[in-house]
Amino acid sequence: MKSIIKLDLDDISYYKLMKIIDKIKQYSSFKEIDVKSSPRLDGYHVRIKTFWKLKDIVIFKYRLEFGDDTKRLCKDMLTDNPKIRDVLYNEKIKYVNNQEFVFKEVDMFKYVKKTPESEWQKIPKGSIKNYKQELLQ
Numbered sequence: 001m002k003s004i005i006k007l008d009l010d011d012i013s014y015y016k017l018m019k020i021i022d023k024i025k026q027y028s029s030f031k032e033i034d035v036k037s038s039p040r041l042d043g044y045h046v047r048i049k050t051f052w053k054l055k056d057i058v059i060f061k062y063r064l065e066f067g068d069d070t071k072r073l074c075k076d077m078l079t080d081n082p083k084i085r086d087v088l089y090n091e092k093i094k095y096v097n098n099q100e101f102v103f104k105e106v107d108m109f110k111y112v113k114k115t116p117e118s119e120w121q122k123i124p125k126g127s128i129k130n131y132k133q134e135l136l137q
Helices: 014-024 056-065 070-080 127-136
Strands: 005-011 031-036 045-048 091-096 099-104 105-111 121-124
Touching: 005 014, 005 056, 014 031, 014 045, 056 070, 105 127
Parallel strands: none
Antiparallel strands: 005 045, 031 045, 031 105, 091 099, 105 121
């Protein structure tokens, strides 16, 4: 089973996000970088898929290096149960005057590569659904 590294990047600019993405793209062990705006549009959620399984300590190292939310990272390092570790919520619910508002992640773009040696290919927001369908065929 391959690993997924999940980053919660709060209160950063798009420029800073792209610097982090450039750093991520330098590693040959990663095969997919999926970028979404966070539900409240105050940051970004980045999911990185790997070509092979990584140990937890290596995942923590990458999360720290790429600027993951430090409170979330510390909590996950102290948690023994992997099912409640590294959680990113794809929607948030807020109540205002007894009215429910649901905020969801928004797809931005994705980078993929087929092999560790191949070049990264950028898939724009509108094409992500088409790309997923192509993979299923």
